[in-house]
Amino acid sequence: MGIPEGRPVKNLMKTFDAKDCSHQTSSLNFNESDCLQMNLRYLRGVGMNTFTVDYLMWHHFGRRLDECSPDIVRQYRVYFQHLPNPTNLAMFIESYMNRSPIAISRDGQTGPQLNVPVLQIVGAGSPFVNDTVDVNTKLDPAHSDWIKVSLFPYLTFDTTS
Incomplete structure (x- = not known):
């Protein structure tokens, strides 16, 4: 297209x-809302983790990572794994969850x-x-x-x- x-x-x-x-x-569907809630708990309690990295990869690339350039996928995964401020990401996700529709x-x-x-x-x-x-x-x-x-x-x- x-x-x-x-x-x-x-x-x-x-x-x-x-x-x-x-x-x-x-609004968020049930599964996405649950994933985001779990991400908030992990980010605030543990920091960056595999679950959150996988969610961010899905959010940016969709379900078909095998169709994307392996080098770019690897670079993003490493970038997400080493985010310096997981608390800031948690606050961003929370604001994303609480957003209101654009009328x-x-x-x-x-x-x-x-x-x-x-x-x-x-x-x-x-x-x-x-x-x-x-x-x-x-x-x-x-x-x-x-x-x-x-x-x-x-x-x-x-x-x-």
Whole structure:
């Protein structure tokens, strides 16, 4: 999936940052809520642990880790295993759990209508693809773009400049 032909991506400097709006339209399901509660207990009592690292890997990569670059998966796993402030992560997760939905609507009938450009980007393997589609149904198509990014076999960083 990509950008429809003839429709350029809007100026990213003037777009609404829809980061993590994917879950804003629905409440947590029972399993996710339980996982987050357990993560809070472990992070506050023990620090970083295997359960929390596995949850973070799922949250970032989805269920199909075998389809992702092994090097990137390994780098993220090591990064998560060595997070220096697990208490801060616990506070972030707690605020995530207690968030309220963003009340927006396409026509302005059931909530305010966003009049700024919105760009949503979601990974094909993300567990939240359907949630981003739901958010997209509440946006004005003239002011929004939705991009589903397929596989990235590897990331490259140009350090020559």
